[in-house]
Amino acid sequence: MPEHSTADRAWALDQLRRLFAATNLMIPGSSFEVVGHGSRAEALRRAFRRFGALPAADSPRFRFAVDDAGAASAVVGGSPIELSGRRRGASDRIAWAFDFMPVTTSAVDRLADSGLPRGRRIGISMVLEPKTAVLALALHRAGAAVTVFAHPDETDDAVAAALRELGVPVFASRRATPAEHRALALAFLDDRPEILVDDGAHLIRLAHEERPALVEELLGAAEETTSGVRALRVMAAQGILRTPVIAVNDARSKTSFDNRYGTGFSCVFAILNLVGVPLPASTTLVIGYGPVGEGVAHYLRAADIEVVVSELDPVRALAARFDGFRVAETADAVRTAGLVISATGVEGTVPAELLAHCADGAVVAVAGGVPDEVGVERAIREGARLVRVSDGVERLSFDDGHSVTILGGAGAVNITAGEGNPIDIMDLSFAAQVAAIAQLLEAPARLPVGIHTISAREDSAVAAVALGWPVANGAASDSESAEWRTTRFTREPEADG
Ligand SMILES: NC(=O)c1ccc[n+]([C@@H]2O[C@H](COP(=O)([O-])OP(=O)(O)OC[C@H]3O[C@@H](n4cnc5c(N)ncnc54)[C@H](O)[C@@H]3O)[C@@H](O)[C@H]2O)c1
Incomplete structure (x- = not known):
């Protein structure tokens, strides 16, 4: 087996970066085949395996050919893929995504068979x-x-135009000013959706503040994110919530x-896309070790990058240590880390004063994505200067002459500087959204106001369909009728006579 060098490893990682940029498909969990000999082919096999892909010669999802000169070509599901980074048109990208979202589309087909969605107004507020x-x-x-709303930073105008052409009204524009953005959000609500499918609970909250009558009429809402569900729980605890909400996130x-998997993988690859392979960073600090931070840390390690974790919750910090990561205080680790990634989804995680203490030239990115998770705006108000370097890359310079590089406008980097979570991951999340919509539509009366979850049975069915199992196999066992008696103390049979 040929030895591969650091240069071969960087080349192989760059091939995976190009592959993901071209397809938006998950590499972890996919099957692959690399045809060819030599150190590059071997490094590419290793890279696929480190990211959790499985070798398969029989109809692999990704087939690479590496020729003797070390040049690669890729075929995905039978179609040759351009690894040049050229972006395809919106209709092509939508058709491509359709082909890789069988779980969502089959869930919608099942719902359509019930006839329940016919004529119902569903408002989707999503990236x-x-x-x-x-x-x-x-x-x-x-x-x-169906109507669609999106934040300007999270709007692909070409996709919006394609949707409008196909008859779906869209309330979004990449160029909307803050005032226009607000007007679009209110116009979307004034279209009176019966079900609100939200991401970050921004529209649910706006409706409570500005359109209370609509909230009373809503059949319910479905919320996609951790930070959105967190805010809704506070509203429920304070008695402010006025609608049933299904916490799809949960x-x-x-x-x-x-x-x-999806956010971890797509954030790491969005960062590689912006700063290049290999990363200039010596050590990366990942702040927050919830599921997002855990994924980011694991995929950085798969890319041969050293990771340090900082975490406030001792249980999660201990989990990071058991996963083999050094745990440190944020304030100490930012001084030496070449790359700093906030994965908390909490405002003020990297405040302006911490940015000023980052190592000179450090790269700062966000995987969480709430406003002011990284304090760039306050740093600017206090005299720092922000200059655009290239698409998605800005330099923030401080008076003492040192600077940091900010990626993706300090928003969730996989969204603001990439195409969001991979297609096959959103296929699962959106199938769970469809289960939530079904739950709201199927209920004989409006569900009680409060936070609900999709049933364990529906939840398992999403994964079962993704595995190609019959849906019944994925159904959770009915715990209420399960046997509870212990078998440890079985009585000896009574002796006869
Ligand atoms: N970018 C995306 O596409 C995407 C996708 C899914 C979720 N998210 C967002 O990512 C964020 C994180 O999601 P999660 O599921 O991991 O959330 P989580 O709440 O489970 O984990 C966040 C972790 O950060 C820790 N933390 C909070 N503040 C900290 C601080 N100042 N220093 C160190 N640690 C701190 C918490 O203790 C917690 O363990 C959420 O806002 C979520 O909405 C983003």
Whole structure:
């Protein structure tokens, strides 16, 4: 077996970066074949395996050929893939995503068979890219009256135009000013959705503040994210929440895959896309070791990058240590880390004063994604200067002459500087969203106001369909009728006579 060098490893990682940029498909959990000899081919096999892909000669999802000169070509699901980074048109990208979202589309088909979505108004507030377009179009084709809203930073105008052309009204524009953005959000609410599918609970909260009458009429909402569910729980505890909400985020089929695998993987690859391979960083600090931080840390390690973790919660900090990561205080670790990634989803995680203490030239990125998770705006108000370097890359310079590089506008880097979570991950999350929509539509009366979850049975069914198992095999056992008696103390049979 040929030896591979550091240069071969960097080349192999760059091939995976190009592959993900071209396809938006998950490499972990996929099958691959690398045809060819030599050290590059061997380094590529190693890279696939380190990222959790499985070798398979029989119809692998990814087939690479590496020729004797070390040049690579890739075929995905029978189609040759351009690894040059050229972006395809919106309709092509939506059609591509459709092909890799069988779990969502089959869930919508099952719902359509019930006839329940016909004519129902469903408002979707999500990052507007091809996967969201697939969800919107599938529900639209099932007969629902679907509308879509998105934040300007999270809007792909070409995808918005493609959706409008296919008959789905879209309230979003990449160029919207803050005032226009707010007006679009209110216009979206004034279209009176019966079900609100939200991401970050921004529209649910806006509706409570600005359109209380609509909230009373809502059949319910479904919330996609950890930070959104967190805010809704506070509202419920304070008696402010006025609608049933399904916490889709809390479904196992969502959090176990979206936050850990999908966000971890897509954030690491969005960062590689922006700063290049190999990363200039010596050590990376990952702040927060929830599912997102855990995923980010694992995929950085798969890319041969040393990781240090900082965490406030001792239980999660201990988990990081058992996973083999050094645990440190944020304030200490930022002084030497070449790359700093906030994975907390908590405002003020890297405040302006901490940015000023980062190592000169450090790269700072966000995997969580709440406003002011990294204090760039306050640093600017206090005199730092922000200059654009290239798309998604800015330099923040301080008076003492040192500077840090900010990626993706300090928003969730996989979203602001990439195409979000991989297609096959959103396929699971959106199938869980469809289960939530079904739960709201199927209930004989409006569900009680409060936070609900999708049923364990529906949750398991999402993963079962993804595995190609019959849905019944994935159904959770019915714990209420399960046997509870212990078998440890079985009585000896009574002796006869
Ligand atoms: N970028 C994306 O596509 C994407 C996808 C899913 C979730 N998210 C977001 O990512 C964020 C994290 O998600 P999660 O599921 O891991 O959340 P989580 O709440 O389970 O984990 C966050 C962790 O950060 C720790 N933490 C909080 N503040 C800290 C600080 N100042 N220093 C160190 N540690 C700190 C917490 O103790 C917690 O363990 C959420 O806001 C979520 O909405 C982003």
